[in-house]
Amino acid sequence: xxxxxxxxxxxxxxxxxxxxxxxxxxxxxxxxxxxxxxxxxxxxxxxxxxxxxxxxxxxxxxxxxxxxxxxxxxxxxxxxxxxxxxxxxxxxxxxxxxxx
Amino acid sequence: xxxxxxxxxxxxxxxxxxxxxxxxxxxxxxxxxxxxxxxxxxxxxxxxxxxxxxxxxxxxxxxxxxxxxxxxxxxxxxxxxxxxxxxxxxxxxxxxxxxxxxxxxxxxxxxxxxxxxxxxxxxxxxxxxxxxxxxxxxxxxxxxxxxxxxxxxxxxxxxxxxxxxxxxxxxxxxxxxxxxxxxxxxxx
Numbered sequence: 001x002x003x004x005x006x007x008x009x010x011x012x013x014x015x016x017x018x019x020x021x022x023x024x025x026x027x028x029x030x031x032x033x034x035x036x037x038x039x040x041x042x043x044x045x046x047x048x049x050x051x052x053x054x055x056x057x058x059x060x061x062x063x064x065x066x067x068x069x070x071x072x073x074x075x076x077x078x079x080x081x082x083x084x085x086x087x088x089x090x091x092x093x094x095x096x097x098x099x100x
Numbered sequence: 101x102x103x104x105x106x107x108x109x110x111x112x113x114x115x116x117x118x119x120x121x122x123x124x125x126x127x128x129x130x131x132x133x134x135x136x137x138x139x140x141x142x143x144x145x146x147x148x149x150x151x152x153x154x155x156x157x158x159x160x161x162x163x164x165x166x167x168x169x170x171x172x173x174x175x176x177x178x179x180x181x182x183x184x185x186x187x188x189x190x191x192x193x194x195x196x197x198x199x200x201x202x203x204x205x206x207x208x209x210x211x212x213x214x215x216x217x218x219x220x221x222x223x224x225x226x227x228x229x230x231x232x233x234x235x236x237x238x239x240x241x242x243x244x245x246x247x248x249x250x251x252x253x254x255x256x257x258x259x260x261x262x263x264x265x266x267x268x269x270x271x272x273x274x275x276x277x278x279x280x281x282x283x284x285x286x287x288x
Contacts, residue, residue: 002106004216007147008209010110014117016202021121023194029126029172033133036164037117040140051147051227054220056235059227060243062152063236066159067247071254073164077171078258084175085264 007048014041028080028090032073039069106146113139126172130165137161149227 018041021034043062050058080090087094116139119132137160144153225231236244 001219002103002146003218005209005213006106006110007143008216009206010113010143012202012205012209013114015205016198017114017117017121019201020194020198023197024121024191027126027177029168029175029177030120030129033120033129033168036133036160037120037136040137040160044140044143047144047147047149047152051149052217052219054222054226056226056231059149059152059232060235060240063155063232064243064247066155067251070159070164071250073167074254074258075261077167078262080171081175081262090175090177 004048004052008045011041011045011048014038014044026091026093028083028092029077031092032076032080036069036073039065102146105142109139109142109146113143126177127169130168130172133168134161134165137165147227148224151227151229151232 015038018034018037021037022031025031025034043065046058046062046065050056050062083095084090113136116132116136120129120136123129123132137156141153141156141161144150144156
């Protein structure tokens with residue numbers, strides 16, 4: 001039987017990989033995928049805690065976070081398309097409009 | 101048996117997430133991401149969350165990643181040249197910050213080592229469609245409605261943001277004018 005520590009450790013590792021990706025990458029689309037990686041990493045630990053406690057609330061929270069992730073992806077990709085129209089690239093280094 | 105499945109799935113999940121982060125081409129990144137989401141569905145099955153595993157495959161790997169792939173192909177982005185070589189200092193910095201973050205999370209979890217639960221006997225009963233539907237339409241009815249409003253407003257907002265407008269504020273009518281424009285461009 002797998003103990004819950006392994007699932008939490010896996011979740012922490014995946015979250016860290018996603019965070020490193022957000023810091024390293026310059027492509028806005030890949031940046032979004034890294035944010036999805038972090039969301040999924042948290043979902044694993046939520047489901048693990050929910051199953052090991054025998055409590056359904058974690059499952060519901062994951063369902064709602066999934067629909068929020070879908071809404072976030074839709075709006076984010078629309079923003080990327082608007083960005084591409086203005087700068088003809090998806091490189092976030094071009095986004096210096098509000099830098100002082 | 102379960103342990104072997106867990107080791108295989110978690111190694112695959114870590115490898116595909118690294119592949120997502122480090123791949124130069126955005127399309128390959130997205131395809132690695134699909135594989136990652138499928139391995140996560142397998143992990144949900146190990147945790148007796150059947151319904152979430154199916155939803156993960158349908159919504160995430162099916163719908164969201166197809167949206168990502170559509171946008172990548174629509175924008176036709178060029179590959180990044182040497183993501184590591186160009187920003188070696190930034191990469192090392194990000195790796196250090198990431199290691200710090202991982203250490204922090206692991207350290208904060210070590211204090212919990214004694215109080216973590218064993219797999220509950222009810223775990224198989226709560227992951228089914230029946231149990232989740234039972235709770236969703238009674239206790240969680242209000243959040244469900246709010247989710248519906250959120251998704252609708254997200255779709256409308258995305259259409260507003262991505263809509264093409266001319267400099268004088270008029271909208272381009274794609275259906276009526278696009279064929280004429282193409283014909284004119286083709287003849288000149």
